[in-house]
Amino acid sequence: MTQKLVIIGAGMASGRVIEHLLDADPGAYDITLFNAEPRGNYNRIMLSPVLSGDKTYEEIVTHSDDWYAERGITCRFGEHVVKIDPDMKVVEGENGHVPYDKLVIATGSAPFIIPVPGHDLPGVISYRDLDDTNAMIEAAAKGGKAVVIGGGLLGMEAAAGLKERGMDVTVLHLTGHLMERQLDEAAGYLLRKDLEARGITVKTQASTKAILGEERAQAVLLESGETLGADLVVMAVGIRPETRLATDAHLDVARGIEVNAQMQTSDPDIYAVGECVEFDGHLFGLVAPLYDQARVLADSLLDQPNAFAVKELATKLKVTGCDLFSAGDFAEGEGREDIVFRDPARGIYKRLVIEDGRLVGAVMYGDTADGSWFFGLIKDGADIEEMRGTLIFGPAFQGGASADPLSAFAALPPEAEICGCNGVCKGQITRAIETGATDLGAIRATTKASASCGTCTGLVDQLLAVTLGDGYAAPQALPVCGCTSHTHEDVRRLIKSQELKSQAAVWQELGWTTANGCHVCRPALNYYLLADWPLEYKDDPQSRFVNERKHANIQKDGTFSVVPRMWGGITTPDELRAIADAADKFAVPTVKVTGGQRIDLLGVRGEDLPGIWSDLNRAGLVSGHAYSKGLRTVKTCVGTDHCRFGTQDSTGLGIKLEKHLWGSWTPHKLKLAVSGCPRNCAEATCKDIGVVCVDSGYEIHVGGAAGMEIKGTELLCKVATEEEAIEVISAMTQIYRENARYLDRIYKWLDRVGLDWVKAQIVDDAENRRALAERFQLSQSVYRKDPWAEHAQDSATRAQYAPLANLTLEAAE
Amino acid sequence: MNWIDIGHIDDIPLHGARVVKTPAGCVALFRTGAAEVFAADDRCPHKGGPLSEGIVHGQSVTCPLHNWVFDLNTGAAQGADEGRIGTYPLRVEAGRLLIDGAAVGKRSAA
Numbered sequence: 001m002t003q004k005l006v007i008i009g010a011g012m013a014s015g016r017v018i019e020h021l022l023d024a025d026p027g028a029y030d031i032t033l034f035n036a037e038p039r040g041n042y043n044r045i046m047l048s049p050v051l052s053g054d055k056t057y058e059e060i061v062t063h064s065d066d067w068y069a070e071r072g073i074t075c076r077f078g079e080h081v082v083k084i085d086p087d088m089k090v091v092e093g094e095n096g097h098v099p100y101d102k103l104v105i106a107t108g109s110a111p112f113i114i115p116v117p118g119h120d121l122p123g124v125i126s127y128r129d130l131d132d133t134n135a136m137i138e139a140a141a142k143g144g145k146a147v148v149i150g151g152g153l154l155g156m157e158a159a160a161g162l163k164e165r166g167m168d169v170t171v172l173h174l175t176g177h178l179m180e181r182q183l184d185e186a187a188g189y190l191l192r193k194d195l196e197a198r199g200i201t202v203k204t205q206a207s208t209k210a211i212l213g214e215e216r217a218q219a220v221l222l223e224s225g226e227t228l229g230a231d232l233v234v235m236a237v238g239i240r241p242e243t244r245l246a247t248d249a250h251l252d253v254a255r256g257i258e259v260n261a262q263m264q265t266s267d268p269d270i271y272a273v274g275e276c277v278e279f280d281g282h283l284f285g286l287v288a289p290l291y292d293q294a295r296v297l298a299d300s301l302l303d304q305p306n307a308f309a310v311k312e313l314a315t316k317l318k319v320t321g322c323d324l325f326s327a328g329d330f331a332e333g334e335g336r337e338d339i340v341f342r343d344p345a346r347g348i349y350k351r352l353v354i355e356d357g358r359l360v361g362a363v364m365y366g367d368t369a370d371g372s373w374f375f376g377l378i379k380d381g382a383d384i385e386e387m388r389g390t391l392i393f394g395p396a397f398q399g400g401a402s403a404d405p406l407s408a409f410a411a412l413p414p415e416a417e418i419c420g421c422n423g424v425c426k427g428q429i430t431r432a433i434e435t436g437a438t439d440l441g442a443i444r445a446t447t448k449a450s451a452s453c454g455t456c457t458g459l460v461d462q463l464l465a466v467t468l469g470d471g472y473a474a475p476q477a478l479p480v481c482g483c484t485s486h487t488h489e490d491v492r493r494l495i496k497s498q499e500l501k502s503q504a505a506v507w508q509e510l511g512w513t514t515a516n517g518c519h520v521c522r523p524a525l526n527y528y529l530l531a532d533w534p535l536e537y538k539d540d541p542q543s544r545f546v547n548e549r550k551h552a553n554i555q556k557d558g559t560f561s562v563v564p565r566m567w568g569g570i571t572t573p574d575e576l577r578a579i580a581d582a583a584d585k586f587a588v589p590t591v592k593v594t595g596g597q598r599i600d601l602l603g604v605r606g607e608d609l610p611g612i613w614s615d616l617n618r619a620g621l622v623s624g625h626a627y628s629k630g631l632r633t634v635k636t637c638v639g640t641d642h643c644r645f646g647t648q649d650s651t652g653l654g655i656k657l658e659k660h661l662w663g664s665w666t667p668h669k670l671k672l673a674v675s676g677c678p679r680n681c682a683e684a685t686c687k688d689i690g691v692v693c694v695d696s697g698y699e700i701h702v703g704g705a706a707g708m709e710i711k712g713t714e715l716l717c718k719v720a721t722e723e724e725a726i727e728v729i730s731a732m733t734q735i736y737r738e739n740a741r742y743l744d745r746i747y748k749w750l751d752r753v754g755l756d757w758v759k760a761q762i763v764d765d766a767e768n769r770r771a772l773a774e775r776f777q778l779s780q781s782v783y784r785k786d787p788w789a790e791h792a793q794d795s796a797t798r799a800q801y802a803p804l805a806n807l808t809l810e811a812a813e
Numbered sequence: 814m815n816w817i818d819i820g821h822i823d824d825i826p827l828h829g830a831r832v833v834k835t836p837a838g839c840v841a842l843f844r845t846g847a848a849e850v851f852a853a854d855d856r857c858p859h860k861g862g863p864l865s866e867g868i869v870h871g872q873s874v875t876c877p878l879h880n881w882v883f884d885l886n887t888g889a890a891q892g893a894d895e896g897r898i899g900t901y902p903l904r905v906e907a908g909r910l911l912i913d914g915a916a917v918g919k920r921s922a923a
Contacts, residue, residue, distance in 0.1 A: 542868070543868070544868075554863075558866075
């Protein structure tokens with residue numbers, strides 16, 4: 001027997017329910033459909049194109065009046081439902097009662113209106129249905145200013161549409177970046193940039209205090225006190241389930257109307273579907289789960305077993321020209337790792353979030369073609385470890401079921417583009433490799449691949465590995481820190497090639513993910529910038545580790561150690577007296593002779609530093625830089641002055657070298673020594689740079705260390721004169737300064753570039769050696785000076801060492 | 814609340830810190846932005862490192878001794894480290910730094 005089905009609300013969910021019911025069993029129910037809007041079902045997702053003028057209402061109608069009539073559905077459009085009487089099983093409409101056997105509530109959602117003063121003025125509208133859309137179109141026809149409150153999905157669409165219709169649009173958003181529920185900060189930044197490029201003003205962290213106006217809205221007042229003129233105010237801050245009828249009927253209602261997996265409410269003859277329901281604590285706003293619900297509900301009404309389950313959700317949006325996609329959970333967290341791809345030139349950003357070898361989230365901006373593939377991986381919980389290296393490039397780069405990401409590369413056609421910046425395809429690169437370009441540098445030089453933004457560096461590496469097989473040692477490509485996806489090498493190269501001369505420029509142009517870096521990247525950037533732009537860049541003390549900021553070594557109790565320089569390890573009675581006096585005056589608890597042939601005063605209080613420096617300066621003593629990533633000491637033996645074996649004046653050369661090199665900043669500490677003969681009493685062959693004097697001249701050794709690792713040096717070259725030795729050592733220091741990663745000692749850097757490369761640059765190429773030595777001299781014109789004297793003599797700097805205030809008295813009172 | 818004027822905001826370098834002495838040890842003042850300052854204990858709960866000597870980044874500071882990172886809003890250690898530093902009301906009025914003497918006093922009594 002035909003039962004009576006009443007449906008309240010003709011939206012997309014209930015529309016789909018009706019379609020399923022009629023498909024399965026057209027005779028099962030006699031359907032009555034209420035709708036508060038004076039029309040049937042249309043595609044609400046397409047309201048944005050209607051607003052922007054790309055589509056008309058007629059084009060987005062899904063069920064026309066004829067459609068309902070042909071199927072015998074009784075339509076009560078434009079009629080509000082007053083109440084439901086579950087006991088009598090009757091729905092009371094404004095124009096009369098309708099009895100039901102089964103009832104479906106599909107009332108959708110209502111826009112959330114923030115209750116600021118003036119929210120009910122004419123000219124303030126929400127963005128939910130066709131009437132709102134038409135009201136906006138009408139307002140836009142008069143032109144003027146529109147303020148959109150809410151930088152979420154709806155707000156974006158309203159703003160883009162109104163701009164398209166010629167209004168002057170400002171978007172206000174409460175939090176730090178747009179669409180924070182769907183996008184991370186970087187994607188939010190790109191969206192903002194796109195909107196701004198289109199002439200839309202975006203204000204984040206903008207909280208609305210009131211809407212001002214007499215007869216109608218005229219302006220929006222922000223908490224900050226700023227006032228924005230507004231002929232139209234669109235409230236798009238969010239939606240809430242429309243539950244009034246269910247509440248009045250005493251159904252179970254939490255945030256939404258509570259339903260079980262069969263879409264049944266607490267009354268077994270009443271069902272609910274769509275944005276008005278709450279299932280298992282979830283609310284629903286996207287269309288995919290609503291269609292799932294519609295399928296389940298139709299089955300339930302026909303007594304077919306089916307159950308609704310919450311699935312992982314993806315958002316793929318197109319805000320008039322801005323492609324964006326997000327899926328899963330992309331919050332940062334412990335145990336989570338990111339794979340990030342950026343192409344700043346094309347405004348592309350992709351970020352994958354991986355946890356336990358599985359993809360858990362994805363955010364994409366600018367190029368969302370692979371979104372559904374990533375979404376599939378998230379839904380399936382697929383193990384992605386095997387394709388991790390190429391995952392971010394999407395399915396085109398995966399070799400089917402292949403376990404080896406390299407074979408995916410092998411399978412790429414020769415015309416596949418590898419470097420987007422320079423338009424270099426795989427074939428060009430493999431040809432270059434086959435003709436002798438066997439490392440990244442050579443490929444950059446011959447094809448320009450990876451030579452611009454550098455984001456395809458990983459791909460070029462893979463191609464080298466594929467083409468050269470075991471002959472290729474892949475470089476380690478770890479990013480500098482969590483603030484960036486760039487490696488140290490990329491950052492150094494880009495600072496030079498893009499002429500980035502401030503940290504802010506680096507953060508912006510290389511897409512740093514943090515506001516101002518962290519304790520890992522800031523010291524590195526500060527070093528790279530001062531090494532590459534000695535005249536233009538101003539050293540930033542706040543980006544230095546405390547030792548380099550305070551020019552003393554911090555000790556475990558927060559006191560400092562002070563080491564004055566003793567050139568080449570030579571001192572005088574006057575200097576020793578000054579050191580002794582300073583130690584007495586400042587009650588220095590420990591005085592120690594160091595391994596670098598000088599004296600360490602340990603346990604000096606921070607606020608006493610300028611005082612002790614002044615005293616030491618008066619005796620001619622300067623900072624020993626015992627705290628710096630820079631030149632430390634030049635250790636010497638006594639050489640020909642006193643030693644019966646000495647072949648050259650090792651002490652004299654040591655002093656000359658120290659006076660030439662002191663004050664220079666280097667990627668890590670730089671220790672030198674000069675031994676007067678091969679007996680090597682100054683232990684020159686375990687220093688970063690060591691000179692061993694021989695009868696015929698000077699052997700220059702590099703790459704030693706005696707710290708965490710013990711490394712003997714390798715011979716760089718042999719020269720005949722002191723002048724040549726100083727030039728080679730200047731050039732060696734400079735080439736290390738210009739090329740090494742921050743915190744790599746010379747030996748570690750040599751492991752990466754090879755001694756042969758260095759020899760070719762500074763031994764074989766005399767012109768290059770001179771140029772390097774000149775660049776070193778230029779840098780030294782800025783940095784060869786005593787920081788102790790500067791800090792002790794400048795009253796403002798000196799004040800920084802003292803407490804700002806002393807509250808020991810006030811607080812005690 | 815007992816607001817005490819302890820200096821001018823420009824006495825603290827941007828992304829830097831200064832200290833204020835109190836009977837219960839130093840309180841560190843951090844300047845994280847042009848007009849954004851925080852007050853917190855100057856002592857790292859790990860090994861007592863002077864946090865005012867650390868690198869200030871975002872709204873966090875990294876201890877100079879062993880790189881513990883603290884969120885200056887909450888005082889909580891970040892990442893895998895567990896610990897918390899006390900934070901104190903500090904505000905800027907016409908460029909002057911005002912610290913809540915009552916909170917600092919309570920700290921010394923505790």
